Amino acid sequence: MLRYATVLLLCCCLLGQYAVAEPVKGEKGPQPQPAQQGQAAPSDGGLSLSVTGGTRRLRDNVRAHLSPLPTNPAERASFLFTYQDKAQEALQALGYYQGTLNPTIERKEGNWSLSLELEPGEPMRYQFVTVLLEGEARQDPAFINKLNNLKIQPGDVLNHGDYESLKTSLITLGLIRGYFDGEMVQNRLELDRDNNIANLVLLYDSGRRYGLGEVTFWASELNPDVLESMVPFEPGTPYHSDEIGKLTNSLFSSGYFQDVKVLPHPEQAEDGLVPVEVGIAPPPRHSLQLGFGFATDTQFRISTIWRTPVVNRYGHSQETRGELSQVNPKLSFDYRIPLSHPLNDQLQFQALVGREEFGDIDSNQYQAQIGRKQVSENGWTRSLYLRALLEDWSQDTLDRRAHYAMPGISFTHTRRAGPPLDPRTGFRQTYQFEHGDSALGSSQRITRFRAQLRAVFTPYRKHRIASRLDFGVNVINDDELVDLAPSLRFFAGGDQSIRGFGYQTLGPTRTVEDDDGNQTTISVGGRYLLVGSLEYQYYWRDKWRFATFVDSGNAFDINESEAIDVVTSVGVGAHWISPIGPIRLDVGFGVSEPDTPWRIHVTIGAEL
Template sequence: MGASVAGRCRRGAGGGGRRSAAIQYTRLPRRWVKPSASLVLALAAACAAAGVPRGAAAEVAIAVKGVEKELAEQVRVYLGEPGSEEPAAVAAFQRHAPERAREALEALGYYRAQVAAKRRRTDDGWRVVVRVDPGEPVRVRRMAVCLSGEAAADAAFANLESRLPLKEGKILHHGRYETSRQLIQNLALDRGYFDGRFTARRIAVDPEAGTAEVRLCYDSGVRYHFGPVRFADSPLAESFLERLVPFERGEPYTAEQVAALNRALLDSGYFSDVRVRPARGAASGGVVPIDVELTARARHELTTGVGYTTDLGARVRLGWRRPWVNRRGHAFALDTEIAERRQNLTASYTVPLRDPLRSSLEYQLGVQALDVADIDTEQISAAVQYRHRLDSGWQQTLFVRADEERFRIQDDWRSTTLFIPGASWSRVRSRGGLDPHWGDRQTLSVEATDPWLGSDIELRRVRAATRWVRTLGDRHRFRARAELGALDTGPDAFDDVPPSLRFYAGGDQSVRGYKFQSLGPKRDGAVIGGRYLAEASLEYGYQLTPKWRPAVFVDAGNAYADWDDLSGEAKVGAGLGVRYSSPIGPIRLDLAATVGEPERSWRLHFSMGSDL
């Protein structure tokens, strides 16, 4: 017994007088005929035409029985609605309902349907019941797809028939036929066959036999090649913009390469809007020019931000950027942060190299002051960095940095000058925007220096970190992180290692339940930092609503003076918290407790920013 699909229409709901309509499909058994318009267009026409005059009040209930799901919905859409509740209008609707229902079912391959419609008056108005016996569907007995022109030798068209949604032995679904036709045409356009056309688009239906033959023949013509890339007015030199083009003039055209150019221009950071399209009207001789319209970003950009973390207290951030300083694509940025326990100012100047999206030189100058517990630092840094994005997606950075750091640990003031060459590798993957539901971040850095480079001390340092976010079943979010670090210096030189290069643990992004940089080797009760670092964390969050996510977590780790201490001096913090997905990223509030301490203590942690 088929399910019943009922609908109720009220006059006056539409925007004016409308009548139901459908696009018919002509059946000529055993002959090739050109098919009707697509199923989508038929549905749209029926929906647009269905309606009742404005100003009426009575209702007409329409029920479709004998079919369910897609068939029932198709029939219901094709039926439309009566013009009014007047007996003549309802009678006319009933009289035409079987024909419309059969048309609806033919679009889905059911050509032998039996349909009857009855009407009756009820206390609530008219009720029309349409009973449908769809019968056996027509199936595709033969599906012929033929190609001519240069596409016949194009590997992208190999086994094309197997990729089409309409196949031999399947029901003759006209929507899938139209999709198949469109797929062929779209593939041809994506591959640069701009002169292509169908030489045959026919369906032959034999309703009595319950079979159909489909024939799609496409003549692609010649394949076009890339011509010149024509840039609209831009503050950047055309010679520089051409370095962002991922293809060469004369290469065979592909829509994928056009999209890659669009992405490259947007990813460059110079433009707020980019439109790239083939100038097909100007194509000739098998060559198509590419037109690019560009909207440059504002030459001066100001950013501001306020926030609070339990590690650093209240803070204000200000930034000024010039996305393009000159026509060669140079960029400048100035960022400052003023927090209760840390203040810094950083200026950077970026020079794009031969491949601007992959390689650049960056010059940096920064000053920073930090006041945490028994440690004060004042640091000036200057660096030159060569950044290069590898084919694997990793970002490689080679750098030389000069640090002048004056620092106090307890009452001992020292100053250290270092010239440090080093390298780092990082990769970030994420899905879900500012509050990613999937992603990971990997980082590795190595740096070293020696007195023969002009540094005050010998030093070698390695740090590796990993962070993971995964979501199961849409609601169960897991976050894991781990970090290892090691520092090697001369036997009597550790006291001259500046705090910025020592290892500490504790705080919002470390072992929660403990204060910021409160874990590590101590001297006379003051934390002096360690030579080694080992941390790990595991967190589970449940997506209660689209914005709110409660969580539980456990953190473990410490900073150590000796490698042998790693197994016995780890600190553990655990607790619960809540996450709110704000327009500027997740906001986290955690209540964490120390675990295994003689006296358990609780600490509230508040932070903002991505989980990666």
């Protein structure tokens, strides 16, 4: 009976296309009515739709199957012939084969509306779910794990989308893991509509698992040994698309290439090994980069970087960097020679000339260093080096000079999750040990240790915690401390230390007298360093966050006549997560000091 009513309405619709009512002069013609809540508003000659009953997921699926709605009489006529079948398909796709539709079609002043009331009934559920494997995948841990954790289980409501996803995921997993001959041998979904039950049977025959074969490089002038050192697998390694991704990342990260394309060829496999072809494009011979920056510690800064990513066919590279600022201008040179791996094992030659302010001391530094940097499989970076340092400075109205030859070792490890410029969680740790001795050419005998820890975590979506800890110690004779170069002493204060105070202005002080007899207290740095910080951040917009913090600690000496002077500051800040990294505006107040000094700090860059 319902079908006949639909046909009758369709005939009226078709006839109505040729009957155009002229409005009486001075009166308004029929006006489209705004859609009611839950309806789609019709255009002139179209139709509005309202769906009620059932779950929200069922209603949304029905609307999706009936979209787009008709916008003219001809489309409306076709829609009224097919909407019931499409709505039933929407219910059945989610396992409701016993559902009924209660439609109501109305026409008011030329506006058509269709109201569907859903009575979904009981859903169809799986009675048996059988997924079988043939071939080498039967012994593959990844496939075994997938079968042990199927998203479809007996008793679940039938969902055709989940069923199709399961089939696709088995085939996709096979391709990812090198089962290029895999196929779905059996693919049955048996439906018993009378008893409202479904049975699923899938049989995936993976065939053999292929291995990775030889890697061929095209259009590269680099020595073959350098190229092969960047291949993360040996021929015969079981195929996995992750290995292809690792190779791509290794080549890009080396800086040797402007473009990289890695193409495995399963169709050319021989003896079960898939050859891999790599097409690469060389980078520009030289590149020059100009940059501008600002931070409260270093003021305005202009930097230039000259890079030569490939000096010769052996993969040597160089980077020359110049920075001009009011506080610490410097010029540095870094020359890298790949050893066993261009990224993970390098011989480095470095040189630096610069000037830096340490409290009230201006220091000129001349430095050269040779070392070996290695990155382990677990992400730790180890550097073994020999550093030569010549430093000039003025202190106590006297010009001083010291020189050092210090072997050292450092370890660094960083892990993070989330966007690199604003990670949700992460932990960075750096440890450095150096030793200088007169027998090696140093002005004093000194042993140094420095540890720097940085951590961030986000316990809740809008709430973030950032913390850091800096610790340092110099082992040196008391009578030689005054002659220690400023860059080897410890100072506190500044953007990355204790906010509310100037850059490297905190630490042990000394009273000096100038030529006119005036006495001045200056900061001369300490033997030890201990500074900690805890900061709470709240995201009040996606790219904006409010911060409040406390910083505490100092650089100090330990002796019987002086107590440790612990300096503490508190403050607030506003941070904008910009495309180049967080830009932080913080205001710190030195609450531990009698006059409560305060200072504005502007910094750019992530905490890790």
